[in-house]
Amino acid sequence: xxxxxxxxxxxxxxxxxxxxxxxxxxxxxxxxxxxxxxxxxxxxxxxxxxxxxxxxxxxxxxxxxxxxxxxxxxxxxxxxxxxxxxxxxxxxxxxxxxxxxxxxxxxxxxxxxxxxxxxxxxxxxxxxxxxxxxxxxxxxxxxxxxxxxxxxxxxxxxxxxxxxxxxxxxxxxxxxxxxxxxxxxxxxxxxxxxxxxxxxxxxxxxxxxxxxxxxxxxxxxxxxxxxxxxxxxxxxxxxxxxxxxxxxxxxxxxxxxxxxxxxxxxxxxxxxxxxxxxxxxxxxxxxxxxxxxxxxxxxxxxxxxxxxxxxxxxxxxxxxxxxxxxxxxxxxxxxxxxxxxxxxxxxxxxxxxxxxxxxxxxxxxxxxxxxxxxxxxxxxxxxxxxxxxxxxxxxxxxxxxxxxxxxxxxxxxxxxxxxxxxxxxxxxxxxxxxxxxxxxxxxxxxxxxxxxxxxxxxxxxxxxxxxxxxxxxxxxxxxxxxxxxxxxxxxxxxxxxxxxxxxxxxxxxxxxxxxxxxxxxxxxxxxxxxxxxxxxxxxxxxxxxxxxxxxxxxxxxxxxxxxxxxxxxxxxxxxxxxxxxxxxxxxxxxxxxxxxxxxxxxxxxxxxxxxxxxxxxxxxxxxxxxxxxxxxxxxxxxxxxxxxxxxxxxxxxxxxxxxxxxxxxxxxxxxxxxxxxxxxxxxxxxxxxxxxxxxxxxxxxxxxxxxxxxxxxxxxxxxxxxxxx
Amino acid sequence: xxxxxxxxxxxxxxxxxxxxxxxxxxxxxxxxxxxxxxxxxxxxxxxxxxxxxxxxxxxxxxxxxxxxxxxxxxxxxxxxxxxxxxxxxxxxxxxxxxxxxxxxxxxxxxxxxxxxxxxxxxxxxxxxxxxxxxxxxxxxxxxxxxxxxxxxxxxxxxxxxxxxxxxxxxxxxxxxxxxxxxxxxxxxxxxxxxxxxxxxxx
Numbered sequence: 071x072x073x074x075x076x077x078x079x080x081x082x083x084x085x086x087x088x089x090x091x092x093x094x095x096x097x098x099x100x101x102x103x104x105x106x107x108x109x110x111x112x113x114x115x116x117x118x119x120x121x122x123x124x125x126x127x128x129x130x131x132x133x134x135x136x137x138x139x140x141x142x143x144x145x146x147x148x149x150x151x152x153x154x155x156x157x158x159x160x161x162x163x164x165x166x167x168x169x170x171x172x173x174x175x176x177x178x179x180x181x182x183x184x185x186x187x188x189x190x191x192x193x194x195x196x197x198x199x200x201x202x203x204x205x206x207x208x209x210x211x212x213x214x215x216x217x218x219x220x221x222x223x224x225x226x227x228x229x230x231x232x233x234x235x236x237x238x239x240x241x242x243x244x245x246x247x248x249x250x251x252x253x254x255x256x257x258x259x260x261x262x263x264x265x266x267x268x269x270x271x272x273x274x275x276x277x278x279x280x281x282x283x284x285x286x287x288x289x290x291x292x293x294x295x296x297x298x299x300x301x302x303x304x305x306x307x308x309x310x311x312x313x314x315x316x317x318x319x320x321x322x323x324x325x326x327x328x329x330x331x332x333x334x335x336x337x338x339x340x341x342x343x344x345x346x347x348x349x350x351x352x353x354x355x356x357x358x359x360x361x362x363x364x365x366x367x368x369x370x371x372x373x374x375x376x377x378x379x380x381x382x383x384x385x386x387x388x389x390x391x392x393x394x395x396x397x398x399x400x401x402x403x404x405x406x407x408x409x410x411x412x413x414x415x416x417x418x419x420x421x422x423x424x425x426x427x428x429x430x431x432x433x434x435x436x437x438x439x440x441x442x443x444x445x446x447x448x449x450x451x452x453x454x455x456x457x458x459x460x461x462x463x464x465x466x467x468x469x470x471x472x473x474x475x476x477x478x479x480x481x482x483x484x485x486x487x488x489x490x491x492x493x494x495x496x497x498x499x500x501x502x503x504x505x506x507x508x509x510x511x512x513x514x515x516x517x518x519x520x521x522x523x524x525x526x527x528x529x530x531x532x533x534x535x536x537x538x539x540x541x542x543x544x545x546x547x548x549x550x551x552x553x554x555x556x557x558x559x560x561x562x563x564x565x566x567x568x569x570x571x572x573x574x575x576x577x578x579x580x581x582x583x584x585x586x587x588x589x590x591x592x593x594x595x596x597x598x599x600x601x602x603x604x605x606x607x608x609x610x611x612x613x614x615x616x617x618x619x620x621x622x623x624x625x626x627x628x629x630x631x632x633x634x635x636x637x638x639x640x641x642x643x644x645x646x647x648x649x650x651x652x653x654x655x656x657x658x659x660x661x662x663x664x665x666x667x668x669x670x671x672x673x674x675x676x677x678x679x680x681x682x683x684x685x686x687x688x689x690x691x692x693x694x695x696x697x698x699x700x701x702x703x704x705x706x707x708x709x710x711x712x713x714x715x716x717x718x719x720x721x722x723x724x725x726x727x728x729x730x731x732x733x734x735x736x737x738x739x740x741x742x743x744x745x746x747x748x749x750x751x752x753x754x755x756x757x758x759x760x761x762x763x764x765x766x767x768x769x770x771x772x773x774x775x776x777x778x779x780x781x782x783x784x785x786x787x788x789x790x791x792x793x794x795x
Numbered sequence: 796x797x798x799x800x801x802x803x804x805x806x807x808x809x810x811x812x813x814x815x816x817x818x819x820x821x822x823x824x825x826x827x828x829x830x831x832x833x834x835x836x837x838x839x840x841x842x843x844x845x846x847x848x849x850x851x852x853x854x855x856x857x858x859x860x861x862x863x864x865x866x867x868x869x870x871x872x873x874x875x876x877x878x879x880x881x882x883x884x885x886x887x888x889x890x891x892x893x894x895x896x897x898x899x900x901x902x903x904x905x906x907x908x909x910x911x912x913x914x915x916x917x918x919x920x921x922x923x924x925x926x927x928x929x930x931x932x933x934x935x936x937x938x939x940x941x942x943x944x945x946x947x948x949x950x951x952x953x954x955x956x957x958x959x960x961x962x963x964x965x966x967x968x969x970x971x972x973x974x975x976x977x978x979x980x981x982x983x984x985x986x987x988x989x990x991x992x993x994x995x996x997x
Contacts, residue, residue: 077822078814082938083921092918093946097954100910136904139895158895165889165902165928167880174873182873525874568904568928688901755876758901 116617121156122680170537207232250413256633273401277307305738321660329367339386341424351642391430404780437550475779480511700763
């Protein structure tokens with residue numbers, strides 16, 4: 071039938087008088103918006119930054135409903151009144167054009183289509199229940215970023231269903247580090263850098279992975295005349311605050327630490343009394359360290375014997391105010407076959423220095439205990455973890471259960487052990503090595519639900535994607551922070567939701583729990599928050615106002631015992647022997663030996679980016695481009711041999727991947743290493759990250775460190791050649 | 796053409812251009828195939844500044860509903876490599892205020908959006924909830940122009956276009972970068988052509 075008239079679906083709803091007004095209305099230009107005085111009525115709202123995972127306290131200035139600036143909250147112990155560039159870059163995320171606006175479901179053609187929240191809850195609830203009925207609760211897992219709101223609503227949801235399979239994003243940061251520290255010291259202490267006389271940083275760079283308070287501490291240390299050593303194959307951004315850079319051969323930090331222990335013991339520069347009184351089987355350790363001479367270590371590390379002795383003596387002579395900083399991912403977070411042993415030795419060298427819990431040493435502090443309402447139902451008995459972490463006799467018995475062996479998920483899917491998973495604030499498909507293996511693994515789940523603010527590589531393979539409010543649009547759970555002065559902190563909603571159909575994670579999980587008949591385990595966020603404050607004896611209203619409340623210090627100086635199997639510092643650890651390793655740490659070669667002519671591909675953070683998401687923030691992406699930040703660092707001598715000049719386009723390749731970038735030719739890197747920052751190479755379809763460089767995870771195979779199951783992220787070799795050569 | 800006729804024609808043009816950017820329906824596609832294409836073409840070429848061939852090139856002869864629906868979802872709705880958000884704020888400096896974010900670009904709810912909200916408020920016009928985060932969406936701007944032309948406020952229209960429709964070239968560039976093709980690519984080019992050739996001044 072011929073349609074002569076177009077059916078209009080006019081969106082603008084004009085009132086009856088609009089026609090009259092429109093006919094006579096005068097146009098008032100946007101010049102009035104530029105009037106700076108219009109921000110005088112701005113509100114200041116406390117929040118916690120989401121530029122990285124540090125959650126620095128900040129104040130958000132909001133005018134006419136829009137964010138106009140962000141500042142560090144002076145009360146917050148991590149920001150202490152300042153913020154880094156990531157905070158300013160991430161502050162406008164709420165307004166990003168890639169935001170998800172409504173729930174999505176993948177249809178039979180593999181395409182996403184919008185659905186209602188009701189449909190999403192109903193279908194997800196039914197599918198999850200069917201999977202649990204057929205395969206048991208342990209076929210279900212949750213991948214998260216471990217903050218309190220995730221624990222209250224995500225972990226509790228999983229546990230209410232009887233599963234213990236909680237995997238943290240941090241497994242791809244520091245699973246080895248935490249596994250090593252857990253077994254020798256009972257946890258990860260914090261270096262009191264500001265008050266130390268000597269600090270040895272191994273791979274960790276405060277100038278790149280910025281937390282403002284740590285940089286402030288380092289500046290204080292320098293002002294106080296502290297000696298700072300940087301051990302890193304490349305001259306990182308912290309080096310301008312350092313006294314000496316030790317360009318170590320990548321993957322050999324363990325050898326340096328073994329030799330430091332050797333010198334400390336041989337030259338009687340260690341705290342004998344502490345080690346004998348508080349150490350478990352110290353004599354075994356003492357005996358084993360004899361073989362690791364500085365001469366032996368020099369051969370492994372490419373550092374001179376004199377330098378190794380000098381570092382050891384500087385540490386020993388200044389004990390107990392001398393530390394080997396605990397690091398984060400750095401060199402031994404999860405990077406090499408010897409990373410867990412390296413972490414054990416970092417803990418034990420600190421113990422040799424007798425610096426545990428003393429000023430200028432390695433501090434164990436605790437945060438406030440935050441409780442939920444008493445009337446919530448508690449989860450019953452949980453099925454054993456699918457990765458066997460913490461379970462005697464299992465392959466990854468030693469692995470830290472707070473993180474889990476997330477790298478192994480594709481294998482568990484293939485073996486039919488995992489059938490369903492939820493993922494929030496985490497992007498495992500991109501953040502673990504070997505994209506193809508990860509993608510296939512996560513695609514193999516019968517049900518994958520991703521909660522995010524935009525599409526990630528993991529969201530792209532999901533069955534359902536649920537749109538979360540962005541960080542400035544949501545209030546979260548009250549959370550605590552340890553330190554000599556512990557604090558209670560809160561993220562407070564600063565702006566109205568930009569997209570009305572997005573929801574807070576707490577709402578999403580509570581509503582899904584209602585659908586599945588699990589509502590007894592949950593209450594609303596405000597009740598959680600008020601209860602936590604009430605039980606702690608602080609005012610929630612004051613917290614809403616200030617964002618941070620400082621509590622009285624509960625820290626007591628002096629060694630307080632260790633949360634280890636023996637209750638002491640484990641110089642020899644039975645658990646390692648039980649798991650088939652040696653009780654005392656020993657030298658372990660890196661898994662990959664770099665063939666002549668090739669490079670070990672190492673990575674690290676840049677101080678404007680966090681993980682891989684921030685390259686989709688236009689201003690930060692622009693900085694990367696303008697300063698050629700997505701270049702590969704190679705040693706000048708090696709580059710000369712290959713005919714590569716600074717700025718040349720080069721190809722990085724191995725059997726897994728081939729990609730093009732530009733060369734940064736420099737003497738500030740060990741000849742065996744090629745450094746490429748870890749933020750680039752996103753494959754998600756997002757607006758500002760096209761043509762955004764290479765991903766280090768494309769060059770590294772799917773593999774495990776034997777002790778912790780960590781992904782060995784720097785165990786790979788690449789060739790580099792001039793493009794067109 | 797009298798001034799009144801010209802304004803009515805422009806009102807009709809803006810209205811049709813806005814409709815073409817909304818979720819396609821079978822009715823609308825039938826209307827375009829049977830009547831709409833020719834109608835829009837004749838309205839447009841009533842402006843001598845527009846070349847008939849150029850206009851014809853931007854108006855496919857026959858649309859297929861399924862194909863148009865698929866393109867619409869890929870280009871405007873679903874997250875993916877070809878999605879484009881046609882809202883003014885994204886293509887302009889986010890704010891000129893005394894703000895830490897004054898030089899930012901590429902985000903929704905910038906000064907353009909705030910100004911559009913002011914205009915809608917001033918004219919007592921309500922916008923749908925789904926556009927509350929992008930009151931400077933191209934559809935709403937075209938609809939507003941249609942309304943203003945219909946009510947004969949040429950002065951308002953001219954000022955509005957000068958301030959708010961100077962970003963269509965960047966929009967076309969974005970669509971080109973995202974490898975658009977077919978009806979919507981042509982439609983966006985047609986909109987750009989109309990403003991670029993300053994037909995609104997005729």
